[in-house]
Amino acid sequence: MKILITGGAGFIGSAVVRQAIAAGHEVVNVDALTYAACLDNLASIADNRNYAFYHENIRDRRAMDRVLAETRPDAIMHLAAESHVDRSIDGPGVFIETNVTGTYTLLEAARAYWQANDKSASFRFHHISTDEVYGSLGADGMFTEETPYSPRSPYSASKAASDHLVRAWGETFGLPILVTNCSNNYGPYHFPEKLIPVVILNALAGKPIPVYGAGENIRDWLYVEDHADALLTVLTRGTVGRTYNIGGENEVRNIDLVRTICGLLDELRPKTTPYADQIIFVTDRPGHDLRYAIDPTRIRNELGWRPAVALEEGLRRTVRWYIDNQTWWSTLQTRDGVGRRLGTLRPPAMSETATAKI
Ligand SMILES: NC(=O)c1ccc[n+]([C@@H]2O[C@H](COP(=O)([O-])OP(=O)(O)OC[C@H]3O[C@@H](n4cnc5c(N)ncnc54)[C@H](O)[C@@H]3O)[C@@H](O)[C@H]2O)c1
Numbered sequence: 001m002k003i004l005i006t007g008g009a010g011f012i013g014s015a016v017v018r019q020a021i022a023a024g025h026e027v028v029n030v031d032a033l034t035y036a037a038c039l040d041n042l043a044s045i046a047d048n049r050n051y052a053f054y055h056e057n058i059r060d061r062r063a064m065d066r067v068l069a070e071t072r073p074d075a076i077m078h079l080a081a082e083s084h085v086d087r088s089i090d091g092p093g094v095f096i097e098t099n100v101t102g103t104y105t106l107l108e109a110a111r112a113y114w115q116a117n118d119k120s121a122s123f124r125f126h127h128i129s130t131d132e133v134y135g136s137l138g139a140d141g142m143f144t145e146e147t148p149y150s151p152r153s154p155y156s157a158s159k160a161a162s163d164h165l166v167r168a169w170g171e172t173f174g175l176p177i178l179v180t181n182c183s184n185n186y187g188p189y190h191f192p193e194k195l196i197p198v199v200i201l202n203a204l205a206g207k208p209i210p211v212y213g214a215g216e217n218i219r220d221w222l223y224v225e226d227h228a229d230a231l232l233t234v235l236t237r238g239t240v241g242r243t244y245n246i247g248g249e250n251e252v253r254n255i256d257l258v259r260t261i262c263g264l265l266d267e268l269r270p271k272t273t274p275y276a277d278q279i280i281f282v283t284d285r286p287g288h289d290l291r292y293a294i295d296p297t298r299i300r301n302e303l304g305w306r307p308a309v310a311l312e313e314g315l316r317r318t319v320r321w322y323i324d325n326q327t328w329w330s331t332l333q334t335r336d337g338v339g340r341r342l343g344t345l346r347p348p349a350m351s352e353t354a355t356a357k358i
Contacts, residue, residue, distance in 0.1 A: 001075060002025070002027075003020055003027055003028070004068070004075070005027055005029050005077045006031070006078045007079035007081060008031050008079070009029065009038060009039050009041060011187075012185055014041035015225055016077060016231055018044060018045055018228075019228045024050075026050045028053075028067065028073055030067055031053070031055065031056075032056065036082075036191050054071075058078075059102045061108065065112065068110070068113040069113070074122065075124040076106070076110055076125050078103065078166075079128045080102065081098060082099055085285065086343030087337065088155035088158070089153065090343055095155055096158055099155075099162050107125070107169045111175055114176075122176075123175075124235060124240070125166065125178070127162065127166040130159050131182060131247070132151065132156035132159065133149050133150075134148075134150060135289065137290065143245060143292065143294050153287055167179065177240070178234055178238045178242065180231060180234055180244050180246055181244075181245050182227055182230070183293075184222065185221075185227050186314065187224035187314060188318060188321040189328070192338055193337065193339075193342075196315075201333070204269065204322075206278070209262070210280055213284030213285075214255070216253055217253070217291065218251055218293070219292055221311055222246065226308055226309055227246060229305070233299075237303050244302075245294045246296065246299060248307050249294075255279075257315075262276040262279070263276075264316055264319045265319060268320060269323055286344075
């Protein structure tokens, strides 16, 4: 199958590209190379004859039309997005432009391409989204595919809007769509502004390890390679028009997660004092959702998929990877905003302008 993957130079997109190539698919990677992108994530497959890269923005309709006409994919997997909640608090504009308007632009380009190809029944538009669209859970319950949307951050609201657009294009125009909503991912190549890399890198640097609030927030963590595997499973075997929730069945409080990582560092990179001594509690993120938990019954029962990597094992692999790949992360630490506390409700600028350029 020839798959056009948007956002293939990001954390999850690059895992999907690597796995798709390994599985024998042809891949066309379309990425605008924002601050969050890293082409080094793709070094292992960059010269593969089944791989092509287009440095383009999904908000550029003419570029999307041209890439589709030139490459003629059998499917689109849409991962390109602004993805960091804290950045969406400081500057929501680019989240609307990429996640909402960009998805709309890509959908229209995909629809035109699909219609020009006699509305091929085998074509797929697979939209990759997050469990954050469902809002925040209390102590009980889980997100199912029927849970009403209740996004609470600019990021999750923009992803919710994009999910609605994709489903509308399926219902109204008959575009063969698939939607997946996944829990928090972690693993190698995770951009150094997200929780798990921040914990590892601050610990290694001897800096304070910041935990938001009291660390009581609960997330359902999924190893990124498992997510990539689930996405390719849904793409190739999922029922058109259907939504699949993807989760790790690994619920854990942030503070327990951070302590586990510190324990792994004590073992893998020992020093005289425990890394957990570096933990500090900082002011919570505004609107911080308390708990996310995915009910993965549908993808397990209908497609036979379940995660292969347990949290303890995935964290061990991840900590080891960051210890072994300093060149990768030290380059990214110089990028704009990395290493600074973001999303603290500073007064907004008079005129907010998008940072990504077409
Ligand atoms: N990270 C998670 O835990 C998680 C969980 C569930 C779902 N998701 C979703 O998965 C997708 C990928 O997440 P990620 O963590 O890999 O993100 P990421 O921020 O690491 O990567 C995003 C990629 O998209 C590219 N991009 C951004 N704007 C673009 C534009 N306008 N045109 C073309 N390319 C653009 C960036 O250059 C980057 O390579 C997102 O849609 C996100 O909402 C993420």
